[in-house]
Amino acid sequence: MAACGLDFGTSNTTLGVSSAEGPELVALDGDSVTIPSAIFFTPDGLPPSVGRAAIRAYVDGTSGRLMRSLKSVLGSSLINEATQVGRGRVSFRSVIAQFVAITRRRAETATGLSIDAVVHGRPVHFVDGDPEGDRKAEEALQAIAQEVGFRHISFQYEPIAAALDYERQVGDEEIALIADIGGGTSDFSIVRLGPARRKKADRLDDILANDGIRVGGTDFDHYLSIGTAMPLLGFGSGMKREGLPVPSGYYHDLATWSSINRLYERGVMQQLHEVRREAQHPELIERLIHVVEEHGGHRLAIDIEAAKIALADEPKVEVLLHWIERGLAMTVDRGVLVDRTRGLADRIAARIGDCLRDAGLTADAIDAVFLTGGSTRLAHVHAAILGTVPGARVVDGDTFGSVGTGLTIEAANRYGVVAA
Structure with missing residues (x-):
């Protein structure tokens, strides 16, 4: 076997x-x-x-x-x-x-x-x-x-x-906080580790606390997309009827990896053409229609994800969207990413605090924090995690x-x- x-x-x-x-x-x-x-x-x-x-x-x-x-x-x-x-x-x-x-x-x-x-x-x-x-x-x-x-x-x-x-x-033996910020969830464990403990068949007593939250890299993609790309497609604009905004559900589906395919279901295109007829800025809705007609939702999500990844190292990045409309592009600033997703980083930090309380430990009891998962590379996420255990040694996995x-x-x- x-x-x-x-x-x-x-x-x-x-x-x-x-x-x-x-x-x-x-x-x-x-x-x-x-x-x-x-x-x-x-x-x-x-x-x-x-x-x-x-x-x-x-x-x-x-x-x-x-x-x-x-x-x-x-x-x-x-x-x-x-x-x-x-x-x-x-x-x-x-x-x-x-x-x-x-x-x-x-x-x-x-x-x-x-x-x-x-x-x-x-x-x-x-x-x-x-x-x-x-x-x-x-x-x-x-x-x-x-x-x-x-x-x-x-x-x-x-x-x-x-x-x-x-x-x-x-x-040597130590107590470590393990922070795994994945694509869909953020998960944390506080564990006793050491050379002698590696040989134990049952490690249950070494696990001091486990916790997690459904916040991950795709959520950062979502908020970045809603704040940057979706307004170019009509998000936040108005209908001809005063006080009535363009329906937002289409944009939230388009900005969510697991929901993009909903826009390709039968009947959606007819709805979008009706929205275009009644929109104050039909040219923006036309861009949205083009993305849906071309089944380009994942392509846009890939562009946004790539921008997010690039912003881990660069202060700003240009996203070319000429496949939607000739000459269409946007510049995304790292500050925009931080502003749009600060709440997500704060929620991650708060859950680590819950994990410490569950373990019955204060922050100074943590010897090391081990980081894994793509979103730990985002500076504000990295800082939010380390802010919960400021005295711990940082190990990037x-x-x-x-x-x-x-x-x-x-x-x-x-x-x-x-x-x-």
Whole structure:
């Protein structure tokens, strides 16, 4: 039996296996160990493409349907709903299963192993304040894992997995805050770590607190998009009838990765043409219509995500939108990103405070803070986290690989390693 650790993420996915030499993430997308959690269906019914190939096919204008941020539907009513794919309708649950199945097959091809056991990563909370939603989300992931061929399935919290990765470099016993700011959720654990503790089979007593919040990188994308791109498409403008704004729901769907495809459902285009006729600025609504007609919602979301990532290193970035309208572009300033998403950073910091209280610790008891997940690279998010434990040593983990590596360590502990 070969076992793996699987980090099925909102934005990216990793899978790892362990040998006597230790855990290793498998190359799933060419030479890359990360594969974007994206799947692209063509109308002809051929097998879907995934990862970078899926995004490339979509951006290149291939006829079909791109779906991304699939993990976001777990714990929501959308998981069992069907969406239009080609000439038929497919449930989101089935779409996730196809992506996970392809990921598993690629790992088996790359390693030459038959992988039948998995430690699946999961956020502390799939849904805020909804234990029943959490239970259903985990049950859905377990059923999907069984469906695609895993015979032995277990789960580990993603921040605990990141802690196991970090613990490999810890020389003395310490208390660490693990902060994993992923694409869909932010998760935190406070854990006792150390060389002697690595050998323990049961680490339950070492976990002092776990907490999380449904705030992640896609939420930063949403707020940035609403504040910058959507006004260019008519968001916030008025209708001819005095005091009546253009309906905002279209824009919020367009700015939300998991909701973009709603705009391609039957009847939406007719509604948009009616809005254009009654809008004070029909030329702005025409841009929105063009995006929807061209199924360009994910392309716009990709542009916004790229701008957000660039703003981690640059003070401003130009976003070219000539594919919507000739000459259309916008300059996005880092200050705009911070202003629009400061509330998200504050919510992340507040949840860390809750985690400290649950552990019965003050901030000065934390020896180190281990950071993983793409949004930890945003300066104001980084500062918000460190502001909760100002005296702690800061350790930057593998942005996209720490959770997967930790899950792989956990899989070896639970199921054994592959013989070298």
